[in-house]
Amino acid sequence: MKGKFATLVRRGFHAYRNSPIRIGHSFIRRVFDPMLDREQDIQLRSGLKLHLDMSKGNQNAIFWHDGDVDVAQHWAIRELVPMGGTFLDCGANCGLMGLQARRQRQTKVIFFEPHPRLAKSIADNIALNDFQPSCELIEAAVSSQSGEISFYEDSRNDGSHAIQPPSERERDFVPLGKVRCVSLKEIIEARQLSKIHFLKIDTEGNDYPVLQGLGEYLSPSQVEIIYVEMTRDQAGICDLMRSRGYTAFAKKDLARRQTAQRQKFYERGGSVAFFEPLADAAIGSGDVLWCGQNSPVALHLNELHRLAPAIG
Numbered sequence: 283m284k285g286k287f288a289t290l291v292r293r294g295f296h297a298y299r300n301s302p303i304r305i306g307h308s309f310i311r312r313v314f315d316p317m318l319d320r321e322q323d324i325q326l327r328s329g330l331k332l333h334l335d336m337s338k339g340n341q342n343a344i345f346w347h348d349g350d351v352d353v354a355q356h357w358a359i360r361e362l363v364p365m366g367g368t369f370l371d372c373g374a375n376c377g378l379m380g381l382q383a384r385r386q387r388q389t390k391v392i393f394f395e396p397h398p399r400l401a402k403s404i405a406d407n408i409a410l411n412d413f414q415p416s417c418e419l420i421e422a423a424v425s426s427q428s429g430e431i432s433f434y435e436d437s438r439n440d441g442s443h444a445i446q447p448p449s450e451r452e453r454d455f456v457p458l459g460k461v462r463c464v465s466l467k468e469i470i471e472a473r474q475l476s477k478i479h480f481l482k483i484d485t486e487g488n489d490y491p492v493l494q495g496l497g498e499y500l501s502p503s504q505v506e507i508i509y510v511e512m513t514r515d516q517a518g519i520c521d522l523m524r525s526r527g528y529t530a531f532a533k534k535d536l537a538r539r540q541t542a543q544r545q546k547f548y549e550r551g552g553s554v555a556f557f558e559p560l561a562d563a564a565i566g567s568g569d570v571l572w573c574g575q576n577s578p579v580a581l582h583l584n585e586l587h588r589l590a591p592a593i594g
Contacts, residue, residue: 285323288318288319288322288324289324291314291317291318292324292345292346292348295307295311295314295346296346296347296348296350298310299346299347299538299542302539311346315336315342318336319336320335321333321334321335321336322334322336322345323410326348326349327348328349328382328385328386329385330349330381330382330385330411331407331411332344332349332378332381332407332410333403333407333410334376335403339439340376340439341376341403344376344378349382350542352379352569353541353542353544353545353556354533354534354541354556354557354569355379355482355509355569356379356382357545357554357556358480358507358509358571359382359383359386359387359480360386362480362579362582363383363389363479364387364479365387365388366389366390367387367389367390367479367480368389368390368475368477368478368480369383369384369387369389369391369392369478369479369481369482370391370394370478370480370481370482371383371391371393371394372394372424372481372482372483372484372485372492373395373424373482373483373484373485373486374393374394374395374400374404375395375400375403375484376400376404376407377393377395377403377404377407377408379482380393380404380417380482381407381408381413381417383480384411384417385411388416389479389480390416390417391413391416391417391418392417392418392419392420392469393417393418393419393420394420394422394423394424394464395419395420395421396421396422396423396433396445396461396462396463397433397443397458398421400443401419401421404419405419420464421462422461422462422463423445423461423462423463423464423485424463424464424465424483424485424488424492424495425445425463425464425465425488426492426494427463427465427495428463428464428465428468430460430461430463431445431460431461431463432445432457432459432460433457433458433459433460433461434455434456434457434458435455435456435457435458436455438454439454442486443458443486444485444486444487444488445461445486445488465495465496466481466492466496466499467495467496467497467498467499470496470499470504477503477504477506478504478505478506479506479507480506480507480508481507481508481509482509482510483508483509483510483511484510484511485511486513487513487514489510489511489512489513489514489515489519490514490515490518490519493508493510493522493523494522500522500523500526501526501527502527502528502573502574502577503574506573506574506579507571507572507573507579508528508571508573509569509572510569510570511568511569523572527574528573528574528575529559529560529572529573529574529575529580530559530570530572531557531558531559531560531571531572531573531580531583532557532558532560532568532569532570533556533557533568533569533570533571534555534556534557534558536556541556544556553586554586554590555583555586555587555589555590557583557587558587558590559583559584559587571583
C-alpha cells in the first residue's frame with residue numbers, strides 16, 4: 283500500500299506541477315514528504331527503475347519530478363544518441379542520465395562516481411534494472427591525470443561533491459580524504475573504445491581537466507557529443523573545444539512551463555528545440571552541448587533552432 287500511495291502522490295504532483303496553476307508546489311512536497319518512506323523504489327514513465335534516498339535533495343527531486351530534473355539533457359540523449367552507442371557519465375551521482383541512455387537507447391554505459399555512497403547507489407540501480415552486461419561502474423573521479431586526489435563532500439547538497447578545493451565561502455564542504463582518479467584517455471585505451479557517442483561531464487568545476495585528460499582523443503571523430511556543465515574555466519574550455527573542431531550549442535533559457543510544453547510535444551512525436559547555436563564569443567556559465575562543426579548533429583540542431591518559432 284505504501285508503494286501505491288507514493289506512486290499516486292508522485293504522479294499527481296508531477297501533473298499538478300506542469301498544470302497552469304503555479305502556486306503550492308513546495309507546500310505539497312512539504313506536506314507529503316514526512317508521510318513517505320525514506321527509501322523509495324520507483325518506476326519512471328520511461329520504464330526505468332530507481333532506488334532513491336528521499337533524504338538527499340537531488341534524489342528527492344527525481345522522485346517528485348518523475349525523473350524530469352534535466353529535461354534538455356534527457357532530450358539530447360533520446361534525440362542524438364544512436365541506438366547501441368557508447369555513453370560515458372562523468373560525475374554520475376545516482377546514475378540517472380546514464381541509466382536513461384541505457385534504457386532508451388540501449389547504449390553501453392560507463393559511469394564514473396568517486397563518492398562511495400553514490401557509487402553504491404549506481405550499482406544498486408544497475409542491478410535493479412538488470413543492466414549489468416552493458417553497464418560498468420568505475421568508482422573514481424575523472425581529471426587530467428590518473429592517481430589519487432583529495433575529495434570534498436558537500437554536507438548540504440548531495441549533487442555538489444567535488445575534487446576542486448572549496449573556497450572560503452563554501453564552509454559546508456567536508457574533506458573525505460583521497461579517492462582514485464582516472465583520465466578518460468586511460469579508460470579509452472584500456473577499454474579499446476573506438477568511439478564515444480555521448481560524453482556527459484558534470485564534475486562540479488573540474489570540467490576543463492576532464493577534457494584535457496582526453497588528450498588526442500578530444501576530436502569529433504572520437505567523441506561525437508560532449509555535454510558539459512561549464513561552471514569554471516569557460517574561456518579555456520571554449521578555446522580548447524574550438525581548436526579541436528567542435529561547435530557549441532547552449533541550453534535555451536526556458537521557463538518551467540515552456541520546458542514542460544516542449545517535452546510533452548516531443549513525447550507526442552513533435553520536433554522541438556532545447557538548444558541554440560552560439561557565436562564565437564566566450565560562453566558564460568551554463569550547460570553546453572558540443573559537437574563537430576558541420577556534423578550531422580550540428581546540422582540537425584541548427585535546423586531545429588531555425589524552426590523553433592513554429593514548433594514551440
